Each structure stands twice: as C-alpha cells, then as structure tokens.
Amino acid sequence: MNAPSVLERVRQHLVQLKLVCSLEVLDDTMSRVEQGQLSVLEAIDVLLSDECANRETRRIKAARMSGRLTQIKTLESFDFSFQPSLDRTRILTLAQLGFIERHQCVHLLGPPGVGKSHLALALGMEAIKAGKTVYYTSLTDLIATLTKAEREDNLVTRVRYFNRAALLIVDEVGYLPISSSGANLFFQLVNSRYEKGAMILTSNRGFKEWGEVFGDNVIAAALLDRLLHHAVVIEIEGNSYRLREHADLVPDSLKGIHRQTEKPAVKRRGRSKKATAAAKGS
Ligand code: ADP
Numbered sequence: 001m002n003a004p005s006v007l008e009r010v011r012q013h014l015v016q017l018k019l020v021c022s023l024e025v026l027d028d029t030m031s032r033v034e035q036g037q038l039s040v041l042e043a044i045d046v047l048l049s050d051e052c053a054n055r056e057t058r059r060i061k062a063a064r065m066s067g068r069l070t071q072i073k074t075l076e077s078f079d080f081s082f083q084p085s086l087d088r089t090r091i092l093t094l095a096q097l098g099f100i101e102r103h104q105c106v107h108l109l110g111p112p113g114v115g116k117s118h119l120a121l122a123l124g125m126e127a128i129k130a131g132k133t134v135y136y137t138s139l140t141d142l143i144a145t146l147t148k149a150e151r152e153d154n155l156v157t158r159v160r161y162f163n164r165a166a167l168l169i170v171d172e173v174g175y176l177p178i179s180s181s182g183a184n185l186f187f188q189l190v191n192s193r194y195e196k197g198a199m200i201l202t203s204n205r206g207f208k209e210w211g212e213v214f215g216d217n218v219i220a221a222a223l224l225d226r227l228l229h230h231a232v233v234i235e236i237e238g239n240s241y242r243l244r245e246h247a248d249l250v251p252d253s254l255k256g257i258h259r260q261t262e263k264p265a266v267k268r269r270g271r272s273k274k275a276t277a278a279a280k281g282s
C-alpha cells in the first residue's frame with residue numbers, strides 16, 4: 001500500500017483535530033500556493049485565520065444562546081440620528097464595558113419604542129464579544145423563574161446561576177405590575193449581586209413609580225438603594241421607532257408616557273445621596 005501524500009496526511013490531521021474550516025479551504029489554498037499567489041507562510045495564515053474566525057463566530061453564538069440574547073441587535077444598526085436626545089458618546093463609552101468591570105447598574109429609561117431593548121441587547125453583544133458572560137431576561141420572566149425555583153427549594157442555586165453572569169440585563173421593568181413576593185425575590189437577587197456584578201435595566205416608568213410597580217414602597221426603596229448606587233441613568237426622550245411611519249395615527253395623549261425619574265419620597269439609607277450624585281453625574 002502506498003504511503004499517503006503529504007497533502008492527504010495534512011487532510012487527515014485536520015479531520016482528527018476537527019479543524020473543519022481549515023479542511024474546507026485546504027485544496028483551494030494549496031492550489032493558490034502552487035500558482036505562486038501565496039507563500040507557504042501565507043497559506044498557513046489563511047488556514048488558521050479561517051478556523052479562528054469560525055470558532056469565534058461559534059463561541060459568540062453559543063454565548064448568545066445560553067444568555068438568551070436570541071434577537072441580534074447591534075450598535076452599528078442603531079440609528080442615533082433618530083434619537084437626538086440620546087448622547088451617542090455615552091452609549092459608545094458604555095460599549096467600552098468599563099461599567100461591567102466596576103459592577104455598575106445602567107438604567108435605560110424612556111417610552112415604548114425608543115430603543116431601550118435594542119441598546120441593552122447591543123451592549124450585551126459587545127460584552128459577549130469581549131468574552132463576558134451575559135444573561136438577558138424580562139423582569140416578568142426573571143421573577144417567574146425565581147418563583148419556580150423557590151417553590152422547588154432551589155432558590156439559592158438559581159440566584160447563584162444568575163450571578164455567574166458578569167452582566168445581567170433585566171428588560172421591561174414596569175410594563176407589568178409585580179406581586180410583593182415577586183418583588184421580594186427580585187430584591188434578593190439584586191442584593192446578592194450588589195457591587196459584585198453589573199446590570200442593565202430598561203424601564204418605561206420613572207423611579208417615583210417603583211412603589212407602584214413593585215406593589216410595595218419599602219421593597220422599592222431598598223431596590224433603588226442598591227440599583228442607583230454607582231448607577232448610570234440614561235433617559236431617552238423621543239419618538240417610537242416602531243411608529244415612525246404611522247405616528248400620525250397615534251393620539252397625542254398616548255405618544256409619550258408620564259414619567260418622573262426623581263426618586264420616590266420613601267425613607268432611604270445613608271448612601272442614597274451618593275446614589276443621586278452618581279445617577280446625575282454619570
Ligand atoms: P423599547 O425597548 O424602547 O420599547 P425597542 O428597542 O424594542 O424599543 O425598539 C423597537 C424596534 O425598533 C426594535 O426592532 C429596534 O431594533 C428598533 N429601533 C428602535 N430604535 C432604533 C434606532 N434608533 N435605530 C434603529 N432601530 C431602532
């Protein structure tokens with residue numbers, strides 16, 4: 001039996017090492033070498049680059065799926081000119097991900113359709129690209145998961161699971177009212193992440209309304225106490241991107257929502273003053 005050619009041996013090695021992408025471009029790359037279009041070193045570079053790019057794409061997809069970022073939203077596809085109230089530089093600074101290193105909380109506030117979820121997901125995508133673990137959930141789904149875990153005597157494990165994410169995105173705070181037991185569970189999660197992990201929260205409701213959202217002023221105050229300390233608050237005051245072609249059909253009374261971002265008049269702990277400064281200054 002004839003010994004396999006060098007090319008055949010390379011092919012077998014690539015199969016054994018599961019370097020599928022390199023294998024796919026091997027023949028084409030080698031014929032370019034034969035035609036003098038590529039040096040041997042350049043050919044090796046092509047084979048490895050394709051493999052690395054493919055692995056990176058697969059890694060990002062797997063991280064997106066396990067973090068439930070099922071919709072692909074990017075900063076590149078966000079039209080900043082549509083939202084003049086939004087400071088592009090602040091968003092691009094957030095995309096540098098320093099807030100994750102500093103375990104900060106970012107609040108994206110504004111009426112429906114202004115791009116809160118889009119921006120939260122796009123920042124999540126930047127974090128995934130940088131190798132951070134991200135988890136995305138709506139507040140309602142998060143509370144349903146925590147409630148189930150508590151019922152099954154599994155709450156500690158579940159909270160630990162969410163805390164493994166360097167960035168936890170909680171979307172749609174305020175769309176649906178939360179029961180006080182749900183608010184309590186959310187508080188336990190927020191408290192255990194406090195100063196240990198970053199969060200992005202999106203809401204169409206002002207902080208003043210959190211007592212109503214969480215059905216309990218005391219819990220709302222305790223939540224805000226943690227979530228506004230070291231916080232970055234970004235308010236988007238603009239039109240709905242969803243309604244951009246049909247804005248004339250929506251009555252004026254429904255175009256904006258009544259929002260008040262000042263903090264509620266409830267008793268706060270000592271660090272709340274710092275929270276105000278952080279929220280305003282960042
Ligand atoms: P919100 O969460 O504030 O209700 P979304 O982020 O879900 O709004 O935005 C609604 C839809 O409009 C999404 O498909 C989103 O990708 C798109 N969108 C919103 N704002 C912009 C924008 N400025 N540029 C591009 N697409 C946008």
Ligand code: MG
Binds near residue numbers: 118
């Ligand atoms: Mg949304």
